[in-house]
Amino acid sequence: MTAAEPPPTTRPGGRTARVREAVLRAAGDALAERGFDGLDLADVARRAEVGKTTVYRRWSTTTGLIADLLTAMAEDSLPRSDTGSLEGDLRANARLVLRTLSDPRQAPLFRAVIAAATCDPRTAEALHAFYATxxxxxxxxxxxxxxxxxxxxxTDAAEVVRAVSAPLYYRLLASGDPLDAAAADRAALAAATAARAGVYTV
Structure with a gap:
């Protein structure tokens, strides 16, 4: 696959926005159902009920489409909570990650994107940008x-936040252990305890 142009950084309006929303929703559905290898621009266009020319002109490649999908997911994520305590905030973050990774559509979508990122540099770049956001x-x-x-x-704030979600992704991708509220809360407590103890100071 050839590299695609980076997705736009601002949200388009009107019909363009509706087309983008429909195409990205269709791309997410296709990824969740078939994985990266089964993603096809013509199939996405059919699912979204838009012309193939529109999809090929705007996204060019499946990699470019995934990049824009991740951009949209970052834009649409719920805002950060402010509970007044570190442990409360980290628990809210863990519960948000849990909600995503246990969702019937989102979980297989993330598995597909992460699998693709291991062998496709453009997808990896988009995934890294998503998590950086x-x-x-x-x-x-x-x-x-x-x-x-x-x-x-x-205290390294980014490292603390990473420490919350890492155990949950491990369960999703490696161990197969249950992804539940207890696991999320335990990850948040462990990260908060380590942060208070100075583990993440730089």
Whole structure:
């Protein structure tokens, strides 16, 4: 596959926005059902009920389509919670990750994208950008905790946020252990406890 142009950074309006929404929804459905190898632009166009020419002209390749899908998912993610405590904020983050990874549509979609990213540099780049956006959204909860004196000065906020979701992705992709509220809350508690102990200071 050839590299596609990067997706637009602003949301289009009117009919363009409706077409993008329909195509990305169709792409997500196809990924969840068939995986990366089964993703086909013509099939996506059929599912979205738009012309093939429109899809090929705007996204060019399946990789470019996945990149835009991840961009849209980052844009549409729920905003960061502010519960007033580090553990509460991290628990909210863990519950959000849990909701995504246990969703009947989202879970297989993420499996497909992550699998594709292991062998396709463009998909990997898009996936890294997606997670960078999500980490940047939640990192301020650690900065606020530092101001409140909950964690030592110099705590690496991004590392704390990564520590919350990592055990949940491990369950999804590697161990097959249950993904449930207990696992999410335990991941949040472990990350908060480690942060308070200075494990993530730089």
């Amino acid at each position: 999500r980490i940047a959204e939640w990192a301020p909860c650690v900065a606020l905790a530092e101001k409140r004196g909950e964690v030592p000065p110099g």
